[in-house]
Amino acid sequence: MSQCGVVNKFNTGAQLFKFIKYLYYSIYYINTKTILKEQMGEYLSTPKKDKNSIDGGNASLRYGACGMQGWRKTMEDAHVTALDVIEGEVSVFGVFDGHGGCEVARYVENHLVEELKKNENFKKANYRQALTDVFLGIDRMLLTETGKKELARISQKHGAMATGHVYDGGDLAVQAGCTCCVAIITKTEVYVANSGDTRCVIASKNKAKDMSEDHKPDLPAEKRRIQRAGGFVEEGRVNGIIAISRAIGDWEYKNPQFKPEDNMVTAVPEIKVEQLKPDHDFMIIACDGIWDCLTSQQAVDFVYETKNKLAKGSHGASLKVAKGSTLGGTRKTAPSPVKKTTIGGAASASALGKQSALSHSTASTTHSVIGCPFQNCGDDDGQDMPYEPRGERGPRRRQHDMRFN
Numbered sequence: 001m002s003q004c005g006v007v008n009k010f011n012t013g014a015q016l017f018k019f020i021k022y023l024y025y026s027i028y029y030i031n032t033k034t035i036l037k038e039q040m041g042e043y044l045s046t047p048k049k050d051k052n053s054i055d056g057g058n059a060s061l062r063y064g065a066c067g068m069q070g071w072r073k074t075m076e077d078a079h080v081t082a083l084d085v086i087e088g089e090v091s092v093f094g095v096f097d098g099h100g101g102c103e104v105a106r107y108v109e110n111h112l113v114e115e116l117k118k119n120e121n122f123k124k125a126n127y128r129q130a131l132t133d134v135f136l137g138i139d140r141m142l143l144t145e146t147g148k149k150e151l152a153r154i155s156q157k158h159g160a161m162a163t164g165h166v167y168d169g170g171d172l173a174v175q176a177g178c179t180c181c182v183a184i185i186t187k188t189e190v191y192v193a194n195s196g197d198t199r200c201v202i203a204s205k206n207k208a209k210d211m212s213e214d215h216k217p218d219l220p221a222e223k224r225r226i227q228r229a230g231g232f233v234e235e236g237r238v239n240g241i242i243a244i245s246r247a248i249g250d251w252e253y254k255n256p257q258f259k260p261e262d263n264m265v266t267a268v269p270e271i272k273v274e275q276l277k278p279d280h281d282f283m284i285i286a287c288d289g290i291w292d293c294l295t296s297q298q299a300v301d302f303v304y305e306t307k308n309k310l311a312k313g314s315h316g317a318s319l320k321v322a323k324g325s326t327l328g329g330t331r332k333t334a335p336s337p338v339k340k341t342t343i344g345g346a347a348s349a350s351a352l353g354k355q356s357a358l359s360h361s362t363a364s365t366t367h368s369v370i371g372c373p374f375q376n377c378g379d380d381d382g383q384d385m386p387y388e389p390r391g392e393r394g395p396r397r398r399q400h401d402m403r404f405n
Contacts, residue, residue: 043071058083061185063093070289074158076102077287078109080182085113091185092116095198097287099242100176103154104142104249108178110150111138116184127184128271131193135180136260139248139267142173143256151176177242177249180269181212181285188276190283193269195246201284201296202274206304208296211272211283215246222246229255231264238264282307 052075053066061083069075076098083091092113098105115134116122122130141147151172179196192200194212202209215222217233222245226238231253234240238253246266253265261268274280284299294302 044073047071054081056081056083058091059088060187061091074102076105076178077289078102078105078178079285080109080112082113085117089186092182093185093285094180094182095285095287096181096248097179097196097198097289098176099178099244099247100250101155101172102158103151103172104176105178106154106158107142107147107151108138108180108248111141112182125186127186127191128273131182131184131191131269131271135193135195135248135267135269139260142249143251148173173249174251177247177265179244179246179287180248180267182269183211183283183285190274190276191271192274193271195248195267195269196244197291198285198287199291199296201300203281203283203300203303204277204279205281206300208300209274210296211274213270214288214291215244215270217243217245219245225262225266226264229258229262229264 048069048071051066051068053064055062055064057063063081063083065079065081067075067077067079078096078098080092080094080096082093085092094108094112096105096108112134115137116130119130119133119137121127121133142151155172179194179198181192181194181196181198181200183200184191184193190202190211192211194200195215197214197216198212199214200211202211213219216236217223217226217238218236223233226233226245231239237243238245242250242253242265244265246268248267250265254260254263260266282303284303286299290299
């Protein structure tokens, strides 16, 4: 009788298939959560809090960038700081938050600037189209034989040292991915392209302005696209698994026969343009390890407070701002229990100084300092062991998505 009831409930084969697919993903999601809780081999017993920091600048701007590994066995984030990509005219900054491994984030780091330089739209100063071209181009490069071999080499060099596993490049293109937030800075404008939940914020007159939107699966427009592509959103995750709706890589959620903008998870970036003005002070690009703990305005306030404490004209001021101090001691509000107990390990950022009339003045270094705070978002000692690991997705799977079989 129960079998008859089930059959009667589904009037078409399509409805029955959808129900079976729902059960498949739901069961996998439950198993994934069990693995995350019981097999902490993906994570360190204590967080790695060493900060890898750089700073630099040219006649127009200064920047500072900092990353920290945190609880994960490998540093899954990467960033690009490229001054004078076009001599004296254009600089490029980007942050790439990896998930399912570090390989795709490092691949993007290796290729972003060179792909921009080769792009015809970039050469013609059509930066909006150039950014879209390069995001989608790199996404497709992951599937080429050359791309797969490079992913395997990255896994051998970075992933295997920490985890003891080397993954096939084809598997990595399917199962790993990264967010991608990139800023092209000219003398008069900043172009920000974003896929994922890495965020870019510009500060002006002590106010924060978001230059990107966090691409979460439960946003109405994102959810509609996911559903049209045959997927669903459960607990804020695509098919109950991945917590972002746009990314480079993650080809198990993409069909090569679809237009890029029609896939469940798409690499197509949203792009915003801002005309630079004398009252633009700095810019922050950071992964969600920061935004899980601070609002955009709180992060901007922190930079202003830190920058104001530094002596004007001090050497390396932008780096000092980028390193910041422990966020646990600067939060205006305590994080939710969920955020407090998640892995907020890695964060990287770049920020923008004045590319306006002030750029050509004899203002002190502090005027053109770019900086952002990057630290673990746990308590001051950073020793909170997570109850359930944070991340865009669970541990890497050997089993492929069955959607295209």
